[in-house]
Amino acid sequence: MSRHTEIFVVGGGPAGLSAAIVAAELGGKVLLVDDNSKLGGQLIKQTHRFFGSSARDAGIRGISIADKLCEDVQAHKKNLQVLLDTSAVGFYGDGEAGILSPDRYEKVTYERVVVGTGAVENSLNFENNDLPGIYGAGAVQTLMNVHGIRPGQKILMIGSGNIGLIVSYQLLQAGVQVVGVVEAMPTIGGYLVHASKIRRLGVPIMTGHTIVRALGTDGVTGALLCRLDDKYQRIPNTEFEVACDCICLAVGLSPLIDLFQQAKCKMVFVPELGGLVPLHDGNMRTTNPRVYVAGDASGIEEATTAILGGRIAGARAYESIHGPSAAAQKIVDDANLELKSLRAGSTGDRIRWGRERLSQEIAAC
Ligand SMILES: Cc1cc2nc3c(=O)[nH]c(=O)nc-3n(C[C@H](O)[C@H](O)[C@H](O)COP(=O)(O)OP(=O)(O)OC[C@H]3O[C@@H](n4cnc5c(N)ncnc54)[C@H](O)[C@@H]3O)c2cc1C
Structure with a gap:
């Protein structure tokens, strides 16, 4: 035809x-x-x-x-x-x-x-980045706002551009706990008005940090984070774990x-x-x-x-x-x-x- x-x-x-x-x-x-x-x-x-x-x-x-x-x-x-x-x-x-x-x-x-x-959407290289429970921000928005499905109960957001900040706020509106927003740059990437909204709701924005590894075997149970220096290199002995069942990538x-x-x-x-x-x-x-x-x-x-x-x-x-x-x-x-x-x-x-x-x-x- x-x-x-x-x-x-x-x-x-x-x-x-x-x-x-x-x-x-x-x-x-x-x-x-x-x-x-x-x-x-x-x-x-x-x-x-x-x-x-x-x-x-x-x-x-x-x-x-x-x-x-x-x-x-x-x-x-x-x-x-x-x-x-x-x-x-x-x-x-x-x-x-x-x-x-x-x-x-x-x-x-x-x-x-x-x-x-x-x-x-861009992805990000880190250990275990193919575990079930790791999504792009677009997929999270589609699940929540188009199909009415929450992607998890406790989510970690990677990226503090406008998309990361806005999707974090939408997750909070849907009743999902946002355990933190991780940002490699020393400053927040998106508009401060969006950052203030989620900060007021108790979400920490960790600038100068990155994700090292997703934790879990069959699905996400947490993430290992660490601090970065001003050349975006990991600072030794600064790793710490956060518990979450979902990781959302909003990295461009x-x-x-x-x-x-x-x-x-x-x-x-x-x-x-x-x-x-x-x-x-x-x-x-x-x-x-x-x-x-x-x-x-x-x-x-x-x-x-x-x-x-x-x-x-x-x-x-x-x-x-x-x-x-x-x-x-x-x-x-x-x-x-x-x-x-x-x-x-x-x-x-x-x-x-x-x-x-x-x-x-x-x-x-
Ligand atoms: C969380 C978030 C918040 C945002 N907030 C704002 C905001 O406040 N203000 C603002 O101005 N912008 C905002 N934006 C940006 C805005 O949504 C995009 O810039 C805009 O949608 C881009 O429009 P587009 O038509 O180029 O692409 P899209 O909106 O992505 O549309 C492209 C369409 O083409 C379809 N398509 C792709 N390939 C094919 C193919 N081969 N065959 C058939 N169909 C195909 C896609 O499925 C899609 O439906 C936001 C974006 C996000 C993700």
């Missing part, structure tokens, strides 16, 4: 949904696939009120932002077809992809594709990039954006002119910036088929203005440096 579409969108998170909505609103014919049974990507797990721009969803819970995007999808269903439980499994040749649903495999031919596949994300590699897009390593990303310009176009990128797949950032990047990608993908459009240009101009203000200030330094590197690479290309 095969189907054709003008604009193929892979991923139904905030980036892919925004790209698809904009392209459909402009009049393009769009097919979106997502491998989950519900649209929203990471947003369907986010029960907390979002940080970000007040003009764009700050203070609104992630799940509600997903609901709003789904309403927009419904409003444009004449031009926008959605296939859930469907993965894009490969890009074969220019303008051809394979998609896999529970009951069939199909070929999709397209004129442009926007890839908004999001990110994968990396862009999910396999499809770009299959599409022969040039990849570049930009640590500030989370590692290997497809080289792309300000229009979110990669070095394969049929392929656009948006969201965490273009560099780890936030849902608000994923939405704006998605809007740019959707508008430019549409224009590259149908020619210049004043409406598309306005969408891009507005999104760029918002992106500039979101990335301003010291919290946006890292992203601005990463994006600057991309601009230099693309200029040299």
Whole structure:
């Protein structure tokens, strides 16, 4: 079986949904696939009120932002077809992809594709890190906030970035004891407002510490921790044990990039954006002119910036088929203005440096 579409969108998170909505609103014919049974990507797990721009969803819970995007999808269903439980499994040749649903495999031919596949969680090397009871923070959120299952009774969180802090708070809300948050850096990685919330509830945040080993044989019964010096080396004789039945790793994300590699897009390593990303310009176009990128797949950032990047990608993908459009240009101009203000200030330094590197690479290309 095969189907054709003008604009193929892979991923139904905030980036892919925004790209698809904009392209459909402009009049393009769009097919979106997502491998989950519900649209929203990471947003369907986010029960907390979002940080970000007040003009764009700050203070609104992630799940509600997903609901709003789904309403927009419904409003444009004449031009926008959605296939859930469907993965894009490969890009074969220019303008051809394979998609896999529970009951069939199909070929999709397209004129442009926007890839908004999001990110994968990083793991951490330590002894016994394959014991049952060791999860990534995304898996813990999926268990708790999507399926209503507590991952354990006493959990140790590794990583004090925003994800580690927010998931710790959600665990406490679900009645799970958080025995501590372990952080290798000398300072807390995430926003202090999130750190204060869990500290007030009695959770110690151990900066300058790491996990040496998970304890237990059939499952986690505890963890051996130790202190680190200012060069991140273990300080001898500082090991101590904590009891827990679950260890949660919140140690960063990396862009999910396999499809770009299959599409022969040039990849570049930009640590500030989370590692290997497809080289792309300000229009979110990669070095394969049929392929656009948006969201965490273009560099780890936030849902608000994923939405704006998605809007740019959707508008430019549409224009590259149908020619210049004043409406598309306005969408891009507005999104760029918002992106500039979101990335301003010291919290946006890292992203601005990463994006600057991309601009230099693309200029040299
Ligand atoms: C705990 C936590 C708290 C956060 N808090 C905030 C916050 O307060 N404010 C904020 O702005 N951001 C926040 N974020 C970040 C935000 O959730 C992400 O930046 C955003 O979801 C990225 O959007 P995306 O569309 O790029 O990717 P995702 O939301 O990850 O969506 C990608 C989608 O693509 C699907 N997919 C992947 N590969 C394929 C394939 N081959 N075929 C089909 N489908 C595929 C995935 O299953 C997923 O549904 C938080 C993240 C976490 C984990």
